[in-house]
Amino acid sequence: MKSTTALFIKKISKRNEPYVFLVLLGLCILIEIRSGQFFSSNNLVDIASALIVPGLFAIGAFLVIISGGIDVSFPALASLSVYATTKYLLDINYQGGVWAAILMALAIGALLGAFNGIFIGYFKLPALIVTLGSSSVFRGIMQGALNSRQLTIIPQGMRNWGTSSLFIARNPVSGLTSRMPVAFVVFLVVLLFVFFLMRYTMFGRSIYAIGGSELSAHSSGFNVVRTKIIMYTMVGMIASLAGVIRVCMMQQAHPTNMLGMEMNIIAGVVLGGTAITGGRGTLLGCMLGTLLIVIVENSLILLGIPTSWKSVFTGALIIIGTGVSSYQVILMNRIKKKNNPNKEAA
Amino acid sequence: MAEILLRAQGIYKSFVGVEALKDVNFSIRAGEIHCLAGENGSGKSTLIKVISGVYTPDAGHIEFNGKRYTKITPIEAINNGIQVIYQDFSIFPNLTVMENLAFNSELAEGRKLINYRRMRSIAEEAISKIDFKVDLDAYVGTLSVAEKQMIAISRALMFNTKLIIMDEPTTALTKKEVRNLFSIILTLKKRGIAILFVSHKLNEVFEISENFTILRSGELVASGSTAELDDKKFSFYMTGRDFSARRYKVKNRSEKPIFQANQVSIPGFFEDISFSLHRSEILGITGLLDSGRTELALSMFGIKPIAKGSYYINEQLVQITNPRIAIEHKLGFVPEDRLSEGLFLPQSIADNIVISEIDKLTKKAGIVDQKKRGDEIAHWVKELAIATPDPNNACQTLSGGNQQRIVLAKWLACNLDILVLNGPTVGVDIGSKHDIHGILQELANKGLGVIIISDDLPEIIENCSKIIVLKNGTIAAQLEAQETDEKTILSYML
Numbered sequence: 001m002k003s004t005t006a007l008f009i010k011k012i013s014k015r016n017e018p019y020v021f022l023v024l025l026g027l028c029i030l031i032e033i034r035s036g037q038f039f040s041s042n043n044l045v046d047i048a049s050a051l052i053v054p055g056l057f058a059i060g061a062f063l064v065i066i067s068g069g070i071d072v073s074f075p076a077l078a079s080l081s082v083y084a085t086t087k088y089l090l091d092i093n094y095q096g097g098v099w100a101a102i103l104m105a106l107a108i109g110a111l112l113g114a115f116n117g118i119f120i121g122y123f124k125l126p127a128l129i130v131t132l133g134s135s136s137v138f139r140g141i142m143q144g145a146l147n148s149r150q151l152t153i154i155p156q157g158m159r160n161w162g163t164s165s166l167f168i169a170r171n172p173v174s175g176l177t178s179r180m181p182v183a184f185v186v187f188l189v190v191l192l193f194v195f196f197l198m199r200y201t202m203f204g205r206s207i208y209a210i211g212g213s214e215l216s217a218h219s220s221g222f223n224v225v226r227t228k229i230i231m232y233t234m235v236g237m238i239a240s241l242a243g244v245i246r247v248c249m250m251q252q253a254h255p256t257n258m259l260g261m262e263m264n265i266i267a268g269v270v271l272g273g274t275a276i277t278g279g280r281g282t283l284l285g286c287m288l289g290t291l292l293i294v295i296v297e298n299s300l301i302l303l304g305i306p307t308s309w310k311s312v313f314t315g316a317l318i319i320i321g322t323g324v325s326s327y328q329v330i331l332m333n334r335i336k337k338k339n340n341p342n343k344e345a346a
Numbered sequence: 347m348a349e350i351l352l353r354a355q356g357i358y359k360s361f362v363g364v365e366a367l368k369d370v371n372f373s374i375r376a377g378e379i380h381c382l383a384g385e386n387g388s389g390k391s392t393l394i395k396v397i398s399g400v401y402t403p404d405a406g407h408i409e410f411n412g413k414r415y416t417k418i419t420p421i422e423a424i425n426n427g428i429q430v431i432y433q434d435f436s437i438f439p440n441l442t443v444m445e446n447l448a449f450n451s452e453l454a455e456g457r458k459l460i461n462y463r464r465m466r467s468i469a470e471e472a473i474s475k476i477d478f479k480v481d482l483d484a485y486v487g488t489l490s491v492a493e494k495q496m497i498a499i500s501r502a503l504m505f506n507t508k509l510i511i512m513d514e515p516t517t518a519l520t521k522k523e524v525r526n527l528f529s530i531i532l533t534l535k536k537r538g539i540a541i542l543f544v545s546h547k548l549n550e551v552f553e554i555s556e557n558f559t560i561l562r563s564g565e566l567v568a569s570g571s572t573a574e575l576d577d578k579k580f581s582f583y584m585t586g587r588d589f590s591a592r593r594y595k596v597k598n599r600s601e602k603p604i605f606q607a608n609q610v611s612i613p614g615f616f617e618d619i620s621f622s623l624h625r626s627e628i629l630g631i632t633g634l635l636d637s638g639r640t641e642l643a644l645s646m647f648g649i650k651p652i653a654k655g656s657y658y659i660n661e662q663l664v665q666i667t668n669p670r671i672a673i674e675h676k677l678g679f680v681p682e683d684r685l686s687e688g689l690f691l692p693q694s695i696a697d698n699i700v701i702s703e704i705d706k707l708t709k710k711a712g713i714v715d716q717k718k719r720g721d722e723i724a725h726w727v728k729e730l731a732i733a734t735p736d737p738n739n740a741c742q743t744l745s746g747g748n749q750q751r752i753v754l755a756k757w758l759a760c761n762l763d764i765l766v767l768n769g770p771t772v773g774v775d776i777g778s779k780h781d782i783h784g785i786l787q788e789l790a791n792k793g794l795g796v797i798i799i800s801d802d803l804p805e806i807i808e809n810c811s812k813i814i815v816l817k818n819g820t821i822a823a824q825l826e827a828q829e830t831d832e833k834t835i836l837s838y839m840l
Contacts, residue, residue, distance in 0.1 A: 199460070200460045201458060201459055201460060202452065202453070202457055202458050202459065202460060203458070204460075205441075205445065205449070205460060208438075208440065208441060209438050209441065209449065211440065212439055212440035212441055213434075213436075213437070213438055213439065215434065215436070216434070216435075216436040216437055216438055219432070219436045220436060220449055220453060221453040222449075222453065275440075279438070279439075279441075280440045
């Protein structure tokens, strides 16, 4: 019994998740001590609702990075599909529920994601180049063809869904209230779905396999091209879903305010222990890393640090976080080199 | 005699006008260990791919168990019990041993969902077939090359396998691991599984295989029983050239030593090593993989600086703490893994040759003098007989032997005094190996001090004037090459 616990601890100490969790916990406690506001019910609900959109984006980015690729086009993709959806629904003066918006955005997202997937999977072009290019194309379509301006009014159905809440948390001290959006359920459903997909389906394992060695995956009989195309299509859908939620929650469609999020999202995923070279990482770590970034972005003010310093802190976090994980790799290699000759000598 | 398992008859295959295989016949019986040898580009990989169904032959046919095919698909080959283990083992370093073992059969059965318990039992069954002990939950990336190979073998055995083809299976293994592999091959043989292994190392061919087939430029040059083959014949069949062993004799040894090591150590790797090298001498340093030979080599060039002791160049104390200092003192280094450490593979041959002397080829303003550069490149391509139609081609278009020549050219262009080579002919075919040895001996005769670090004992004995044998990080013996043989060296090594 004792040895199994020891083994468990030894195994877990090599992963990134426990460290990210400890840093996260430390930060939360620090903020709590300084402000006494962190663990208040309304702040926790605020953080949960701030996590929804970055969380969904991070799930998509996680899938792509695991497969050994990288996607920098998801904010542009989400912006285009949600902007096109909102504009179309406004033009036809649509009065129904939010479902039409979600389904339409998902369809556009699938199309745009497949566009990425075909270039990366079928034509075997580097993911970074393709998504840099498609990001520019998506933005261009939005600004040129759709003549994008800020839409201050969104369709009734989207507006209602954006303001509907699961419950409302009230801070007994300050009297402030926070709503838990219904969209949080959507986020949880996607999270569970992807968790199951990655762990218990051949499709999910093939994404890991491709990230480990594309050549081996091909010669083992995995359909690499098909897996990639389906995966990028799925990522496009998840990103578009995040886009719809964002617009509903903000009650307006702004064509450019999601752009530029990709760096922080990818940073969060990598911070959570996902190897940027592909093949290694867990959804749990990915979520912890994203949560850390979200908390730093939203709660520094509680520490008395002006929000203008936000980017300095996120930047530092990224450098430290990725630094720690690459240092672990160096350390592991050193141990391996020292151990191996001994093994041969024995 | 067991019945013939596979026969390939009159195989022709050409790629855009180049004939890769010309009328090749090949056969293997059940339980036979057969070696397919040949230099780079001789057509051995093409033949394997024809047998395993990756390529369709232009003419000729293949028979499995007497059944005749003029065309075969990879699936048909697998269904007929043929498995190929390529050099990269087709494994996933980021996944566990269990998943690596189970994926193939799960995919073959078209499973959509993962059942970890079923995968574990598949994996357990697979490793039990060759009595291979390994932690199924370990990540494959943390295992040694030999263990990865065992995984590839276990996986190959999961299908009703009758023939396993192994591509250069011993390249990255230590002597002990090679022996272990051979014992597994013998167990498989007892079970009636035939093994075809592709190699160009002759001691392996002699030790394990019963029959051999040698290809040269796509043609079958010899086949038969290994018992009738000897060193000389083997080299001749492989290259079509006759080699006489040229033992190196020092002619112009300098009075003063050009390079000395005085009690140098890196704790954990080697301790208290002292030696001296004169001009025109070729010093051989040998030992097992864990003897510290690689670290010693790296320390001379400053990649892994020494912790204690001192190096003297031309009788002057030099603290070699990084490669730049070594180069300033005219000491050059050819690394073990030329692919990752010695060359810029995607860059042109020309650029690779001039990279280390680029400072000397500039005009006053720091711009590269194109004429000087061109002359220098032409000179070395000719001097070292690098086989390329155009020096502007990328380095990776060349064979192993030619790549090694470029690494040499790169250093010789700097007018060196001392050249350290770690495993100079690893993965190089016999012909090129012979040429590289010739070049080294000639350079030493012209006054270069050479240090060769290698575990290829014939190479050491043939080319060196002095030999140092390392064992567990210390000098086990210092020998004169003229008065020693492989057995003596081995006895100090082990």
